[in-house]
Amino acid sequence: MAYWLMKSEPDTFSIDDLKKVKTxxxxxxxxxxxxxxxxxxxxxxxxxxxxxNCSPPGIVGVMEVSKEAYPDHTSFDKKSKYxxxxxxxxxxxxxxxxxxxxxxxxxxxxLEVLKEQKSLKDLALVRKGNRLxxxxxxxxxxxxxxxxKL
DNA sequence: GCCAACGTTGGC
DNA sequence: GCCAACGTTGGC
Numbered sequence: 001m002a003y004w005l006m007k008s009e010p011d012t013f014s015i016d017d018l019k020k021v022k023t024x025x026x027x028x029x030x031x032x033x034x035x036x037x038x039x040x041x042x043x044x045x046x047x048x049x050x051x052x053n054c055s056p057p058g059i060v061g062v063m064e065v066s067k068e069a070y071p072d073h074t075s076f077d078k079k080s081k082y083x084x085x086x087x088x089x090x091x092x093x094x095x096x097x098x099x100x101x102x103x104x105x106x107x108x109x110x111l112e113v114l115k116e117q118k119s120l121k122d123l124a125l126v127r128k129g130n131r132l133x134x135x136x137x138x139x140x141x142x143x144x145x146x147x148x149k150l
Numbered sequence: 151g152c153c154a155a156c157g158t159t160g161g162c
Numbered sequence: 163g164c165c166a167a168c169g170t171t172g173g174c
Contacts, residue, residue: 052160131168
């Protein structure tokens with residue numbers, strides 16, 4: 001089993017939104033590295049939910065992969081803001097996974113606190129200028145982060 | 151295949 | 163709202 005972290009802007013889609021709808025297709029990813037990580041995800045993999053572009057940014061909970069990578073149909077939809085003419089049903093370029101709500105932390109674990117952890121110095125999230133929205137988390141890192149929650 | 155210009159991400 | 167860092171695009 002593997003561990004991951006996925007970012008979302010809470011104004012667009014927050015952990016509370018996920019809690020309400022229970023499961024959600026993670027559509028709109030238009031970055032090759034992030035896409036490739038989604039293709040590696042397996043059912044039951046655990047994923048940190050990260051709130052980005054807000055104050056304060058940080059990890060707010062845990063979700064679980066409930067459906068493995070399948071074509072992101074919003075890339076075929078001319079009306080969607082995620083439309084990509086280079087992605088076709090015959091040869092889809094973009095994929096998504098479906099995630100299921102597991103847990104919302106009592107308190108957000110701030111990015112600032114994550115940055116202080118020596119054990120997390122290799123995590124892409126805390127490295128300067130990193131904009132990757134989906135990234136792998138090592139088992140050791142996963143455990144270290146869970147110890148930070150209240 | 152290089153690289154400048156441009157658009158986006160996301161912390162602050 | 164600013165802007166640094168990064169990815170992508172397109173001219174050559």
